[in-house]
Amino acid sequence: MRLAAFDEMLxxxxxxxxxxxxxxxxxKEQDPARLTEKMQDAERVFRKTGITxxxxxxxxxxxxxxxxxxxxxxxxxxxxxxxxxxxxxxVQALNAFLDDIYHRQEILRAGRVPRDLIAKNxxxxxxxxxxxxxxxxxxxxIGVDIxxxxxxxxxxxxxxxxxxxxxxxxxxxxxxxxxxxxxxxxKIKVRPVENYPQLLRQSLAAVRPQSTKGAPTIAVLTxxxxxxxxxxxxxxxxxxxxxxxxxxxxxxxxxxxxxxxxEGYKQIDVLYRRVDDSFLDPLTFRPxxxxxxxxxxxxxxxxxxxxxxxxxxxxxxxxAIYSYMPEIVEFYTGRKAILGNIPTxxxxxxxSLKYVLEHIHELVIKEVHGSGGYGMLVGPAATxxxxxxxxxxxxxxxxxxxAQPTLALSTCPILTDKGLAPRHVDLRPYVLVSDRIQIVPGxxxxxxxxxxxxxxxxxxxxxxKDTWVLDD
Amino acid sequence: MLLGRTANxxxxxxxxxxxxxxxxxxxDAGLRMALTRTQSASExxxxxxxxxxxxxxxKQKYSDYTAADVADFLxxxxxxxxxxxxxxxxxxxxxxxxxxxxxxETWESINEAxxxxxxxxxxxxxxxxxxxxxxxxxxxxxxxxxSFYGTMLRNEIFDFSQLGTYVERADxxxxxxxxxxxxxxxxxxxxxxxxxxxxxxxxLRSVSAHRxxxxxxxxxxxxxxxxxxxxxxxRMPRSLTFCYRFLSEHLKFLSDDYGERHxxxxxxxxxxxxxxxxxxxxxxxxxxxxxxxxxxxxxxxxGDEIAQDYRFx
Numbered sequence: 001m002r003l004a005a006f007d008e009m010l011x012x013x014x015x016x017x018x019x020x021x022x023x024x025x026x027x028k029e030q031d032p033a034r035l036t037e038k039m040q041d042a043e044r045v046f047r048k049t050g051i052t053x054x055x056x057x058x059x060x061x062x063x064x065x066x067x068x069x070x071x072x073x074x075x076x077x078x079x080x081x082x083x084x085x086x087x088x089x090x091v092q093a094l095n096a097f098l099d100d101i102y103h104r105q106e107i108l109r110a111g112r113v114p115r116d117l118i119a120k121n122x123x124x125x126x127x128x129x130x131x132x133x134x135x136x137x138x139x140x141x142i143g144v145d146i147x148x149x150x151x152x153x154x155x156x157x158x159x160x161x162x163x164x165x166x167x168x169x170x171x172x173x174x175x176x177x178x179x180x181x182x183x184x185x186x187k188i189k190v191r192p193v194e195n196y197p198q199l200l201r202q203s204l205a206a207v208r209p210q211s212t213k214g215a216p217t218i219a220v221l222t223x224x225x226x227x228x229x230x231x232x233x234x235x236x237x238x239x240x241x242x243x244x245x246x247x248x249x250x251x252x253x254x255x256x257x258x259x260x261x262x263e264g265y266k267q268i269d270v271l272y273r274r275v276d277d278s279f280l281d282p283l284t285f286r287p288x289x290x291x292x293x294x295x296x297x298x299x300x301x302x303x304x305x306x307x308x309x310x311x312x313x314x315x316x317x318x319x320a321i322y323s324y325m326p327e328i329v330e331f332y333t334g335r336k337a338i339l340g341n342i343p344t345x346x347x348x349x350x351x352s353l354k355y356v357l358e359h360i361h362e363l364v365i366k367e368v369h370g371s372g373g374y375g376m377l378v379g380p381a382a383t384x385x386x387x388x389x390x391x392x393x394x395x396x397x398x399x400x401x402x403a404q405p406t407l408a409l410s411t412c413p414i415l416t417d418k419g420l421a422p423r424h425v426d427l428r429p430y431v432l433v434s435d436r437i438q439i440v441p442g443x444x445x446x447x448x449x450x451x452x453x454x455x456x457x458x459x460x461x462x463x464x465k466d467t468w469v470l471d472d
Numbered sequence: 473m474l475l476g477r478t479a480n481x482x483x484x485x486x487x488x489x490x491x492x493x494x495x496x497x498x499x500d501a502g503l504r505m506a507l508t509r510t511q512s513a514s515e516x517x518x519x520x521x522x523x524x525x526x527x528x529x530x531k532q533k534y535s536d537y538t539a540a541d542v543a544d545f546l547x548x549x550x551x552x553x554x555x556x557x558x559x560x561x562x563x564x565x566x567x568x569x570x571x572x573x574x575x576x577e578t579w580e581s582i583n584e585a586x587x588x589x590x591x592x593x594x595x596x597x598x599x600x601x602x603x604x605x606x607x608x609x610x611x612x613x614x615x616x617x618x619s620f621y622g623t624m625l626r627n628e629i630f631d632f633s634q635l636g637t638y639v640e641r642a643d644x645x646x647x648x649x650x651x652x653x654x655x656x657x658x659x660x661x662x663x664x665x666x667x668x669x670x671x672x673x674x675x676l677r678s679v680s681a682h683r684x685x686x687x688x689x690x691x692x693x694x695x696x697x698x699x700x701x702x703x704x705x706x707r708m709p710r711s712l713t714f715c716y717r718f719l720s721e722h723l724k725f726l727s728d729d730y731g732e733r734h735x736x737x738x739x740x741x742x743x744x745x746x747x748x749x750x751x752x753x754x755x756x757x758x759x760x761x762x763x764x765x766x767x768x769x770x771x772x773x774x775g776d777e778i779a780q781d782y783r784f785x
Contacts, residue, residue: 047587048580225569238572249477260476262628262782263730 005408006150007422008073019076019470022188027071035070035415038180042068045176067463068173069414070180073425073445077472083154083429084439086339087144089329091431094161094316096332098138101315102128112327117320122369125277125312127284131301133310135207135434140308141200141272142431143167143444146339148410155342155407157426159325161317162309163274166444166464167430168232171196171239173466174442189471191441196430197239199438204240204270206434207306216269218242219259221250223275223291233274247275252295257305270306271296277311319368319402320346342407348399356403357395360387363403364454365394378454380406409454412465414447424448426456427467441469476783478570479632483784485566486636489582489616492559494644495546496609498524501678503602506539508670516674517542522651523644523678526554543602547609548593556609557593560586573629577619585612628729631722632782638722639775642715643768645702648678650764656695657760672698679710699760700752712767716744719774726782734781739774743767 004012009020016024046065075083100106101118108115118124143164145157174193178185201218208216222233224246237244249259250268258265273280279289284297299305315321321328323344329337345352345363356363360379367375377390394401411422429443445465446456456462502520506513517537521527524546533551534541547556564586571579589612597605624630649656655671672693676682679702688705689697705711720740727733755763779785 048584225565230568234568234571243473243475244572245475246477249475260783262474262476262479262632262726263732264783266473 006410008410008412019074066458069465072466072468073412074468076470080469088437093329093332095138097328098316113324123314123318128312134209134306137207137433138310139313140433143428146427156339159317161313165229168235169464170444177466190468191471193440193442196440201240203432203434208269212269218270219245219268221273247291250293272308342404345403347401353398365403424454442467474628479782480784481566481570482632483636485563486633487640488559488563490637490640492556493613495556496606499543500606501674505674519651523648560589575623577623581616581619631725634722638715638719642771645710646764646768653760713747720744736777736781
């Protein structure tokens with residue numbers, strides 16, 4: 001099945017779209033052979049600097065590059081303003097929801113979200129009940145996945161409120177584009193993204209514990225150099241000028257979390273952790289975790305460390321909660337959601353399950369807790385056999401799944417051997433929350449490199465593009 | 473401020489870069505000996521393996537010493553943890569772990585060395601290519617050293633890196649001498665035979681000093697001069713004295729920075745004082761082998777103390 005998709009550069013009906021006009025003029029002047037050369041240059045730059053990611057389950061290719069396409073994805077200033085309003089509203093609601101859900105649970109009392117959905121959810125951390133994080137912020141760094149359907153229709157696909165990754169690609173993609181095509185950036189005014197690390201550092205410093213004396217000590221917690229996103233962890237620590245620590249470097253000393261340095265233990269005030277909740281503290285969560293710090297949750301409850309993002313934020317971006325986001329946004333902000341959701345069937349509900357089973361060939365079905373594009377079924381692209389097998393899994397544990405219509409995600413051209421060709425894209429802007437909300441103008445555009453494919457995840461053959469927000 | 477784990481990573485990263493290069497140099501010297509003295513080639517390869525500390529592991533795998541097998545084992549065999557390929561791989565893993573402590577240039581030079589050697593050492597080395605391969609290894613490590621010295625800030629990160637380099641280098645030079653100490657002992661005749669001359673040149677070649685020796689001493693090889701050059705000469709970058717001059721210096725930077733002295737400081741200073749006071753005659757009188765065995769022991773202890781004093785684990 002082929003869906004007629006909206007192309008962001010060259011929509012079929014209206015011709016070249018305005019945001020791309022200056023780029024298109026430049027592109028037409030380029031020698032195709034030179035562009036191919038530039039594409040190879042880009043790959044060499046990435047490999048040399050070691051920008052790689054690990055793919056779980058592949059032994060030999062333990063380090064691979066995420067393919068990079070040199071055609072930028074371009075968003076006009078006006079489009080961006082609309083998006084940021086919607087994102088800000090959504091992020092406010094996410095934090096308000098988290099505070100509520102771990103305290104008074106007004107939204108449950110009001111019957112807007114079913115009580116069971118929270119109580120029985122693995123992402124809901126009992127240990128966080130009654131805990132208020134420093135500065136009252138739960139989710140500090142959010143990556144909101146947005147898809148586009150037409151000129152005016154944007155939808156939120158997912159709220160990544162735990163530990164969104166990919167921001168290093170946003171930064172390196174821009175760096176690479178500026179190295180490859182400096183003249184383009186003189187011709188076209190693109191809003192800068194490169195101050196993200198400074199903003200992140202300021203944002204983390206602003207949510208330090210109240211008891212911190214002087215400038216806070218910040219560290220990035222990584223599971224280690226064999227983690228798939230290690231490059232990003234090292235990159236961010238480096239760019240922020242803070243330590244990159246592992247669980248083995250940390251312990252609780254005198255009621256504070258401290259890191260082992262060549263001069264003894266030094267206190268940490270803010271921990272930007274890239275380790276999942278369940279590995280954070282073997283005394284509180286998984287006892288077999290070697291990645292965490294025994295006792296850190298006690299320090300946290302005593303208000304002596306900021307953990308970003310806070311433990312338990314997963315309850316806000318859970319796929320089962322997602323379908324309630326329009327209600328959640330309205331409940332806490334008092335206004336209708338500016339950015340809509342994709343219509344979602346909750347398979348836990350009998351009527352929905354029936355519909356989903358009957359229309360399995362038309363739908364995208366996802367695991368409630370899955371991520372990275374694993375464990376999902378894209379109905380229109382699946383064989384009859386695959387659909388039947390999936391239907392069995394679905395019927396056995398319906399509450400584990402949600403379903404969405406297969407949308408014609410917008411496309412953006414990529415450079416192929418045969419010239420430009422449209423491919424489906426999504427967009428992940430990065431949001432920082434402290435005493436204010438900041439959104440870096442741009443984000444990570446993921447692109448499905450295979451013709452017709454809708455799966456943009458890097459672990460499933462997706463690539464990335466530089467994302468330009470025009471200063472117009 | 474530096475994490476103990478990072479200091480550990482820097483230390484071992486540099487030990488392994490040094491080791492990767494030393495293996496190439498040892499094979500180079502062995503190759504030269506084997507070419508000039510075909511009759512006892514296997515004996516020469518045995519001492520190369522002894523100097524590399526890899527003879528036991530080699531014998532578990534091979535029964536005879538041939539140039540191809542030894543070169544393969546010391547350069548590209550990943551089951552040998554000290555081979556050039558294993559060393560560069562370990563160095564890169566450490567570099568990846570401490571990446572935030574390195575300049576972009578340093579990281580890229582290590583990453584590129586790893587990529588190019590991995591490609592080059594993927595298949596067995598054709599004998600005719602061996603000299604090219606050895607050159608390439610030395611070139612890659614020289615590039616790493618160049619970017620490192622050219623771009624790194626002279627702070628504690630630099631100090632821990634240098635400690636790794638010089639502990640490894642001192643160990644390597646002492647082992648080379650110890651394996652061949654008997655050819656340096658005063659024999660019946662002080663005038664070396666042709667055979668001795670080859671042996672002596674081989675020692676110098678394995679520390680890349682066969683040319684510079686002639687700038688400093690006579691054109692003739694004399695065992696006492698060779699021993700003096702490799703042990704006591706303060707200008708020779710691979711001599712024991714040179715290594716300890718820098719070990720002491722970097723340890724002093726650390727104790728000044730941190731305002732704290734440790735056991736490793738006393739150990740390094742003791743060795744340095746001993747090297748400074750001694751003459752090559754004293755060393756020969758007391759026994760060259762005993763001297764070297766004692767040195768290797770103390771050098772290993774220094775490494776352990778550094779790890780403990782600076783909380784590597």
